[in-house]
Amino acid sequence: MKYINLVKLCVGAAQIEDLIAWQSSRAWPEGQPIHVTRMWPKREDELLAGGSLYWVFKGQILARQKVISLEEVIGADGIRRCAISLDLNIIRTQATARRAFQGWRYLTQEDSPPDLSRTRPAEVPLPSDLARALADIGLI
Secondary structure, three states: OOOEEEEEEOOOOOOHHHHHHHHHOOOOOOOOOEEEEOOOOOOHHHHHOOOEEEEEEOOEEEEEEEEEEEEEEEOOOOOEEEEEEEOOOOEEEEEEEOOOOOOEEEEEOOOOOOEOOOOOOOOOOOOHHHHHHHHHOOOO
16 A cells, blocks of 8 residues: 655754654653644545654654654644654664755655664764765765
């Protein structure tokens, strides 16, 4: 079955361990970490059919979390937002360069970086400048 993923900058985190520490330090309402965003994905059915949220750290996708559900939340300002409920398990992926952007973007299955094997728990990412330069000329 076809599904779609999301990709999002992991603001305030320099590495995967920062995301792990932040998520594990919180008491989540349903026991699952959530990420609240202003926009509701229009491709909700495709996202919930097996999609993940891919996290970008310093210009590189390095990890993903499976999307469990989308829930409406109303902020203190009265604005409707989307709470993306995520699996507790953070899966490391092959380092893939990604330019900065605002909000989130869709990421197709074909364009999603592969997971790292369990025997290879980490990958040393390219320096951000080098990754961007290689992406600019289409090498990664």
